[in-house]
Amino acid sequence: xxxxxxxxxxxxxxxxxxxxxxxxxxxxxxxxxxxxxxxxxxxxxxxxxxxxxxxxxxxxxxxxxxxxxxxxxxxxxxxxxxxxxxxxxxxxxxxxxxxxxxxxxxxxxxxxxxxxxxxxxxxxxxxxxxxxxxxxxxxxxxxxxxxxxxxxxxxxxxxxxxxxxxxxxxxxxxxxxxxxxxxxxxxxxxxxxxxxxxxxxxxxxxxxxxxxxxxxxxxxxxxxxxxxxxxxxxxxxxxxxxxxxxxxxxxxxxxxxxxxxxxxxxxxxxxxxxxxxxxxxxxxxxxxxxxxxxxxxxxxxxxxxxxxxxxxxxxxxxxxxxxxxxxxxxxxxxxxxxxxxxxxxxxxxxxxxxxxxxxxxxxxxxxxxxxxxxxxxxxxxxx
Amino acid sequence: xxxxxxxxxxxxxxxxxxxxxxxxxxxxxxxxxxxxxxxxxxxxxxxxxxxxxxxxxxxxxxxxxxxxxxxxxxxxxxxxxxxxxxxxxxxxxxxxxxxxxxxxxxxxxxxxxxxxxxxxxxxxxxxxxxxxxxxxxxxxxxxxxxxxxxxxxxxxxxxxxxxxxxxxxxxxxxxxxxxxxxxxxxxxxxxxxxxxxxxxxxxxxxxxxxxxxxxxxxxxxxxxxxxxxxxxxxxxxxxxxxxxxxxxxxxxxxxxxxxxxxxxxxxxxxxxxxxxxxxxxxxxxxxxxxxxxxxxxxxxxxxxxxxxxxxxxxxxxxxxxxxxxxxxxxxxxxxxxxxxxxxxxxxxxxxxxxxxxxxxxxxxxxxxxxxxxxxxxxxxxxxxxxxxxxxxxxxxxxxxxxxxxxxxxxxxxxxxxxxx
Numbered sequence: 001x002x003x004x005x006x007x008x009x010x011x012x013x014x015x016x017x018x019x020x021x022x023x024x025x026x027x028x029x030x031x032x033x034x035x036x037x038x039x040x041x042x043x044x045x046x047x048x049x050x051x052x053x054x055x056x057x058x059x060x061x062x063x064x065x066x067x068x069x070x071x072x073x074x075x076x077x078x079x080x081x082x083x084x085x086x087x088x089x090x091x092x093x094x095x096x097x098x099x100x101x102x103x104x105x106x107x108x109x110x111x112x113x114x115x116x117x118x119x120x121x122x123x124x125x126x127x128x129x130x131x132x133x134x135x136x137x138x139x140x141x142x143x144x145x146x147x148x149x150x151x152x153x154x155x156x157x158x159x160x161x162x163x164x165x166x167x168x169x170x171x172x173x174x175x176x177x178x179x180x181x182x183x184x185x186x187x188x189x190x191x192x193x194x195x196x197x198x199x200x201x202x203x204x205x206x207x208x209x210x211x212x213x214x215x216x217x218x219x220x221x222x223x224x225x226x227x228x229x230x231x232x233x234x235x236x237x238x239x240x241x242x243x244x245x246x247x248x249x250x251x252x253x254x255x256x257x258x259x260x261x262x263x264x265x266x267x268x269x270x271x272x273x274x275x276x277x278x279x280x281x282x283x284x285x286x287x288x289x290x291x292x293x294x295x296x297x298x299x300x301x302x303x304x305x306x307x308x309x310x311x312x313x314x315x316x317x318x319x320x321x322x323x324x325x326x327x328x329x330x331x332x333x334x335x336x337x338x339x340x341x342x343x344x345x346x347x348x349x350x351x352x353x354x355x356x357x358x359x360x361x362x363x364x365x366x367x368x369x370x371x372x373x374x375x376x377x378x379x380x381x382x383x
Numbered sequence: 384x385x386x387x388x389x390x391x392x393x394x395x396x397x398x399x400x401x402x403x404x405x406x407x408x409x410x411x412x413x414x415x416x417x418x419x420x421x422x423x424x425x426x427x428x429x430x431x432x433x434x435x436x437x438x439x440x441x442x443x444x445x446x447x448x449x450x451x452x453x454x455x456x457x458x459x460x461x462x463x464x465x466x467x468x469x470x471x472x473x474x475x476x477x478x479x480x481x482x483x484x485x486x487x488x489x490x491x492x493x494x495x496x497x498x499x500x501x502x503x504x505x506x507x508x509x510x511x512x513x514x515x516x517x518x519x520x521x522x523x524x525x526x527x528x529x530x531x532x533x534x535x536x537x538x539x540x541x542x543x544x545x546x547x548x549x550x551x552x553x554x555x556x557x558x559x560x561x562x563x564x565x566x567x568x569x570x571x572x573x574x575x576x577x578x579x580x581x582x583x584x585x586x587x588x589x590x591x592x593x594x595x596x597x598x599x600x601x602x603x604x605x606x607x608x609x610x611x612x613x614x615x616x617x618x619x620x621x622x623x624x625x626x627x628x629x630x631x632x633x634x635x636x637x638x639x640x641x642x643x644x645x646x647x648x649x650x651x652x653x654x655x656x657x658x659x660x661x662x663x664x665x666x667x668x669x670x671x672x673x674x675x676x677x678x679x680x681x682x683x684x685x686x687x688x689x690x691x692x693x694x695x696x697x698x699x700x701x702x703x704x705x706x707x708x709x710x711x712x713x714x715x716x717x718x719x720x721x722x723x724x725x726x727x728x729x730x731x732x733x734x735x736x737x738x739x740x741x742x743x744x745x746x747x748x749x750x751x752x753x754x755x756x757x758x759x760x761x762x763x764x765x766x767x768x769x770x771x772x773x774x775x776x777x778x779x780x781x782x783x784x785x786x787x788x789x790x791x792x793x794x795x796x797x798x799x800x801x802x803x
Contacts, residue, residue: 034538081518136781141466141518142685143780145678146773153770160764281522322534329527333505336515336523 007349015342016286016293019334026334027327031319041311041319048307052191061302062295063198063259064273068280069298070208071122071253073289075140077212078245079225084129084144085253086277087151092121093257094155097268098164100177107180114181114262115200115255122254123247125151130246134239140246148277159268166267173269183262195263204252205291221245253277282332288339304328419725421582429718433582435573437703437710438589443664444709445702446601447472447673450656451680452687452694453608454499454649458506459689460612461645462625464794466521467506469677470528471650474498475657477532480668481539483554483661484546491554492597492658499654500647502528507646511639514796525677533670540668551668554661562591595663604652609691621645625790629802638797653677682776688787704772708765716763716771724753 028038048054068085075082082088096118105113129143159165159172166175185193212218224231224241232238256276261268283301287294308324424432431437451468458465465471478498483491502524509520533548540546545553561567569588573581612618621641623631628638656676661668679701686700687693707715727750734743 030534034534083522132777132781132784137784138777138780139685139784142682143777145675146682146777149675149773150770150777153766153773156769157764157766160766278522278526282526285519320534320537322530322537325530326527326534327530329523329530332523332526333509333520336519337509337513340513340515 007346011342011346012288015288015339016297016335018342019286019331019338022334022338023327023330026330027323030326031323036319037317040314040317041323044311044314044319045303045307045324048310049303052188054306056188056192056194057306058299058302059198060195060259060263061305062298063195063201064256064276065279065283065298065302066201066295067204067252067259068256068276069283069287069294070204070291071249071256072277072280072284073287073294074208074245074249074252076284076289077225078221078241079228080242080245080249081141082126082129082144082246082249082253083141083281084126084147084277085249085256085280086275087144087148088122088125088250088253089256089276090155090272090274091125091151092118092254093261093272094158094174094268095121096258097174097177097261097266098158100181100262101164101175101267104178104180110178110180111183111262115258118254118258119251120254123251126246126250126253127243130243130250133246134243155268168269171269171271173267175267177262177266181262182266183258185263193263195259197259197263200255201259202295204255205295208252209291217244253280256280279328282328285332286335301328416726417582417586418579420722421579423718423722423725424576424582425578427718427721429715430576431710431715432707432718433573433585435570435585435588435592437706437715438585439592440589440706440709441699441703442589442598443595443702444705445698446598447656447660447664447676448680448683448701449695449698450601450604450659451653451677452683452698453604453680453691454503454651454653454656455681455684456608456649456689456691456694457612457621457652458503458646458649459684459793460622460625460790461642462628462790462792462795462797463507463510463642463646463649464517464521465503465506465646465649466518466678466681467502467524467528468521468649468653468680469673469675470521470525471499471502471506471653472657472660472673472677472680473525473528473532474502474650475654475659476661476668476672477535477551477657478654479658480551480554480661481535483658484543484552488555488557488662491662492655495658495662496651496654499657500651502654503647503650504643506650507643511642511646511797514798517794536668536670545667549670551661553666556666557595557597557663559593559595561593566592597659597663601655601659604655605691605695612691622790625792628792628797632799632802639799642797653680656680679772679776682780685787685789686776686779686783689789700775701772704775707771708768714762716768717757717761720753720757720763724750724757727753 024042031038031041049058068089071085071088072082096114099117100110100114103110103113125147126144129138129140129147132138132143133140157163159174161167161172164174165172167173183196185196187193210218212222220231220236221241221244223234224236224238228238231241257272260273265272279301283294283297286297286300304324304327308321311319311321311323420433424430451472454468454471455465475495475498479491479495481491482494505527506520506524509515509523510517536551537548540551541548543552566588569584569591572584573588575581610618612622620631620636621644623634623636624638624641624645631641632638657673660672660676665672680698683697683701684694686697687695707719727746731743731746731750734740734746
C-alpha cells in the first residue's frame with residue numbers, strides 16, 4: 001500500500017503544479033499578444049515580494065482569504081455551494097463594527113463578544129439560505145446570490161447617518177470602535193504590523209481539519225457530501241447536516257472580515273474590502289478544500305493581489321495590474337481542468353495496473369485449474 | 384414538421400401528483416393583479432405605478448435580464464448549468480461597445496453576440512469535454528471575463544476620444560421608434576387615469592412607445608426559443624440531452640454536439656443582452672455595467688420554471704421593480720406595499736379555505752405588518768427599493784420551489800458511452 005500512497009501524493013501535487021504552469025503560460029500568451037514582455041511582469045512581482053512591507057501586506061491579506069476560503073470549503077465538503085460568503089462576511093463586519101462602536105467592555109470580554117457577534121451574524125445570514133433549502137427546497141446557489149444583493153442593501157440602510165452611520169470626510173463609516181475591541185497585532189518594526197487575527201485564522205484551519213477528519217460530525221458531513229442517499233441509509237439526517245454545514249460555513253465567513261476590522265481600520269466604511277467571498281471560492285478550489293492547500297493558495301492569491309499594483313508604476317515599461325486578475329481567472333479554469341485530467345489519468349493508471357496484475361495472474365495460473373484462476377481474478381479486481 | 388407530433392405528448396405531460404397552473408387560471412390571476420393594482424393606484428394616487436413611461440422603462444430594463452434568462456434556458460435545457468451568464472453578459476457589453484464605436488451599432492450587436500458565444504464556447508469546453516463541475520466553471524468564467532475586459536479596456540479605449548480605461552467612447556444610437564397612432568392613443572388614455580382602462584393602456588403603451596429595434600429582436604427571441612425548443616426535432620433532441628442523455632445517446636443523438644451548440648447559443652443570447660446594455664441601455668461600455676444581471680436572469684429562468692413564457696414574466700417583474708428605483712421609487716414602492724398587503728390578505732383567505740390554518744395565520748400577520756408599514760410611513764428608504772427584486776425572488780422561490788421542475792439531468796456529469 002505504501003507504493004500507492006506515493007503515487008497519490010504525486011497526483012495530488014501534479015494537479016496544482018500543472019495548473020499553475022498552464023496559467024502562467026496562458027498569461028504570457030496574453031502579454032505577448034498585447035505586445036508586452038512575457039517575463040518581466042513576473043520578475044517585477046517576485047522582486048516586490050522580497051520587500052518586507054509587501055510581505056506583511058501579503059500575510060495580512062492571506063489571513064482574510066484563508067478564513068473566507070475555509071468557509072467555502074466547509075460547504076464544498078458537504079456538496080453545498082455557498083456563494084453567499086461575500087454577503088455574510090460584509091454583513092458580519094458591519095454588525096461587529098456597530099456593536100464595537102456602541103459597547104465598551106474590558107478587552108478580555110469585548111474581543112470574544114465581537115467575535116461571537118461576527119460569527120452569529122454570518123451564521124444567521126447563511127442560515128436563511130440553509131432553512132430555505134431544507135424546508136422549501138430552494139437551491140442554495142440562487143438563494144445565496146439573492147442574499148448577497150440583499151446584504152448590500154441592508155448594509156447601505158444601516159450605515160445611513162440617521163441609523164448607525166458616521167460621516168468622515170466623504171466616506172461613510174460606522175464610527176470608531178472602542179479601543180478595548182482592537183485586536184493586538186504583531187509589530188514588525190518599520191515594515192508594519194501583522195494582524196493578530198492571522199493566528200486565529202491559522203487556528204481555524206487546525207480546527208477545520210480536526211472537526212472534519214477526527215469527529216463523528218465531520219465524518220457524517222463528508223459522507224453526506226459524497227452521497228446523500230448512502231449517508232441517509234446509514235442513519236444520517238441529511239437535512240440537519242445541510243443546515244449545520246450552512247451555519248458553520250456562515251459563522252466562519254463572518255470571521256473573514258475580522259482581521260482588518262479588529263486589527264487595522266476599526267470601522268466599517270465604504271472602503272471596506274469587498275469580494276473576499278468570491279476570491280475565497282477560487283482559493284478553496286485551488287487548495288482542494290485541504291487546510292494546508294488552502295493556506296498555500298491564499299498566500300499565492302494574496303501575492304498576486306499585493307505585488308501587482310507595483311506593475312502600474314514600473315519603469316521603464318509599465319504593465320497593467322489587471323493582468324493579475326486575468327491570471328486569477330486562468331488559474332481557476334486551469335486548476336479545475338487539470339484536477340479533472342489528473343484524476344482521469346490516475347484512474348487510467350490504476351486500471352492499467354489492475355489489468356497488468358490480472359494478466360500476470362492469468363499467466364502465473366495458466367497451468368493451474370480454472371477455479372484458482374477465477375479466485376485470483378476476483379481478488380485483484382476487488383482492489 | 385413531423386416532429387411536432389413527437390414533441391406534443393412530452394410538453395403536455397404534467398408532473399404526477401402536482402397541480403399545474405393552466406393558462407386560463409394564469410391569465411385570470413394576472414387580470415386580478417391588474418385590477419388590484421388599479422384599485423391601489425386610485426387609493427394612493429401614485430399614478431406612476433402604471434404610467435406608460437414606467438412600463439417603457441420596465442421593458443428596457445427587462446430585456447437584458449430576459450436575454451440572460453433565455454441564455455440560461457438554452458444551456459440548462461441541454462443539461463448544462465450556466466452560472467457564467469454574468470461573465471457572458473460582461474463580454475457582450477465590452478465587445479458590443481468595442482465594435483459599436485468603430486463600425487456602428489449593428490456591427491456592435493454582432494460582436495456582442497460573438498463575444499458572449501466565445502464565453503459560452505469556453506464554458507462548453509470546460510463542462511462538456513472536461514466534465515468539470517458546471518458551477519465552478521461558471522464562477523471561473525465570471526472572474527475571467529471581468530479580468531479580460533478590464534485588461535483589454537486599457538488598450539482598446541484608453542486614449543481614445545471620450546474613452547478611459549473604465550469606459551468606452553460613445554457609440555452611435557440605434558434610434559428608437561413608437562408605433563404611430565397606437566402609441567399616442569394609448570398614452571392619452573393612460574393620462575386620463577381611468578380605473579383599469581388607463582392601467583391597461585399604460586401597460587400596452589409601454590410595449591409600443593420608444594422602442595429600440597433591438598428590443599423588438601430581443602422580445603421576439605422568447606417565442607422563437609419556445610418554437611425551436613418545443614416544436615422542432617432539433618429542440619426535442621436538445622432537450623432530451625438535458626432530461627436523459629444516456630437515452631438520447633442510445634437513439635443516436637450526438638449529445639456532445641447538442642450540448643456544445645446549446646451552451647454556445649446560450650452565450651450568444653447573453654452576449655446579445657450585454658450588447659443591449661451597452662448600445663441601448665446606455666451608449667457606452669462602463670465597467671461594472673452588468674451589475675449582477677446575469678444572476679438575476681438565472682433567477683428569472685428558475686422563477687419561470689425553465690419555460691420561455693415563465694421566464695419572460697419573471698424578467699418583466701424584475702424589470703418593473705428595477706424601474707421603480709429609477710422613477711420616483713420611494714412613493715411608488717410605498718404604494719405597492721398596499722398592493723402586497725392586499726395580496727397577502729387574499730393569500731391568507733385562500734389558505735384558510737384550504738384548511739391550512741398555521742400558514743394562514745402567519746400570512747395574515749405579515750399582511751398586518753405591511754398595512755402598518757404602509758399606514759405609518761410616507762415613503763420607503765431607497766435601500767428597500769434596491770432590495771425589492773431580490774426579496775421578491777426569494778419569496779417566490781420559497782413559495783414555489785417545490786412546484787418547479789428542472790431538466791432531470793441538469794448539472795449532472797455525462798460521458799459518452801457511460802450508459803453501456
